Amino acid sequence: MTRVFNFSAGPATLPEPVLRQAADEMLDWRGSGMSVMEMSHRGKEFIAIHAEAEQLLRELMGVPANYKVLFLQGGAIGENAIVPMNMLRGRSSADYIDTGEWSKKSIKEAKKYCKVNVAASSEEGGYVRVPKQDTWKLDKDAAYVHICSNETIGGVEYHWTPDTGEVPLVADMSSNFISRPIDVSRYGLIYAGTQKNVGPAGVTIVIVRDDLIGQALPITPSAFDYKIQADNDSMFNTPPTYTIYMAGLVFNWIKAQGGLNAIEANNRKKAAVLYDHLETTSFFYNPVAREDRSLMNVPFKLRDESLDDAFLKGAQARGMVQLKGHRSVGGMRASIYNAMPIEGVVALVDYMKEFEASHG
Structure with missing residues (x-):
């Protein structure tokens, strides 16, 4: 067998040692006599897998204790709606920075739930840069400021963390998640699909500060209410178990790399x-x-x-x-x-x- 060099934007290439371990454990996970695909998400085996994945991610990223780590469904496109549902918290508007195609998708979806102030945009120049922060026209009454930290299509990335003062910073990190260290405490919420750097498609990771949850819009589906999911360890509904398992293997691989x-x-x-x-x-x-x-x-x-x-x-x-x-x-x-x-x-x-x- 010859493996290709897979330059796909996602689902993307995975570490070969991870794939080999998953293959070895496919039929029998650590003597359980079951594949992870067959396990009950309520069973002790999967609960251990889930807990290890979360612990490893917290360790790798230095996630503070006052942040929840959630393993959800819906992808980053789903989060474009789920974020305003959870993060408006009685406010009526949010700031968005437009740096490309994925920012535009986020803005379009958020407009269904609130007034969107596009505080800065690089559209006029063809989306080839991140607008300098001194050009941003932020609203101090906004519920949050949303950025896409890496535009997968346009290849534009923030190499700095915006300062949004008391207004929570929200970041779609789908395509540069766990690619380098960041200071999680600078963000109110981080979300990312797993199909770039973490594993197969199927899980959306949400890292959110405790004080920002619990005030979801009444229309928010229970499965997408961060507080409900946090109170249930991301198991209010059946989570994407196999993808969480694969994410844990990838986190272990990253730890082994240093x-x-x-x-x-x-x-x-x-x-x-x-x-x-x-x-x-x-x-x-x-x-x-x-x-x-x-x-x-x-x-x-x-x-x-x-x-x-x-x-x-x-x-x-x-x-x-x-x-x-x-x-x-x-x-x-x-x-x-x-x-x-x-x-x-x-x-x-x-x-x-x-x-x-x-x-x-």
Whole structure:
């Protein structure tokens, strides 16, 4: 069997040791005689799996004791509605920073539940940067300030944490979650789909400060009420058990690599290999402002877009897949999440050089 270098934006590549452990435990989890897929979420076996996953995540991220960690369903798109349902807390408006396609989706959904103040936007420049905070027009009466910390499609990432004062900062971290250390206490709420850096699709992780829950809108479904889920250890309804198990394996893998400091160092090294090449060629280009370039998702284009199909076909023949850019922006996109080995990025750059030499 030959594994490809999978540059998919999500569901994305997973660490091979994690996949092998999951395979080994598929039919019999640690002598239980059951697959994790078959376990009752109320049984002692799965409760232990769930508790270990939460403990590992708290340890890796340094989650303060006054924050709840929830393993929910619905994805980040679901959270676009679930966040205002839970976080308005009697207020009627929220601030949103617009940095790309995922920010726009969040804004559109939130407008069903509250007045949205788009406090800053980089749309006019083509979504190639994060607006400087001194340009933000925040509302001191807003219930929260929402950002997308990494735009998966556009490849724009915050490399700094906004200061929103007493107004809680909410972040969609789906595509750069656990890619580097952060100060969780600077945020009121963090949410992320697991299908980028954590595991298979199916779980949405929510990290929320205790004092911000318990005032959900009356229309909020019980399964999406953070307080109800927190009071039930994320088991008010049947959770996505197998994905939580896989997340725990990934957290263990990250810990074995040396934690988030080591993961960040590796991610910066990988990104530098690709961005440094893009700086040396005019055949390919990356449109994002240098200081805001994502470490996770690297969009790039050929100057001659008629060569796109040939480039993708050649990449696939060399074992590099899912490099086609999102349909809304075109071009190419290399997603180089935690589990992408540096060998994959080196192979991509080597192929880019080869392709330029033969088509330039």
